[in-house]
Amino acid sequence: MVETMLLIAFFTASMWVGPFWMLMLLQPHADRTKKWMEGPWFVLGPLVAYLIVLAMNLGALNDMVGDGTLSGVVSGLADVLGTHDGAVLAWTHFVIGDIIVTRWIWKRSVETEINKTAAQVAILFGVMLMPVGLAIHFINMQMNKEHNTHS
Helix, strand or coil, rough: HHHHHHHHHHHHHHHHHHHHHEEEEEEEEHHHHHHHHHHHHHHHHHHHHHHHHHHHHHHHHHHHHHHHHHHHHHHHHHHHHHHHHHHHEEEEEEHHHHHHHHHHHHHHHHHHHCCCHHHHHHHHHHHHHHHHHHHHHHHHHHHHHHHHHHH
């Protein structure tokens, strides 16, 4: 039963963000995209999955604290992340962060009228490799700023 719940949480977190990400990627300026990205719906699936897995493993929080020292916390974190429960918690945590940052990238790109293709590249990487997507976005913003200054 626990294994099934973990698989459901993992699948839910992964698949939930797909439609939101695809709209930001393929139709960044569409009214439907703006409507879908208005509220908290884009993050709700992974958040619920995370909270369910966390509720099933409240002892994991205590295990991560270890003996209270920095090395104890790092060791406890490594131990927790080395379990199926910990891996799913980490994965859902990543997915939540990725979709929130990608939404921010999308929103800023639309507001500042970044070139659509440049924005799409940042959005593509936003969910796949979020730090890379964020770096691309910052470069896009700087290039857009310089372009607007010279125009």
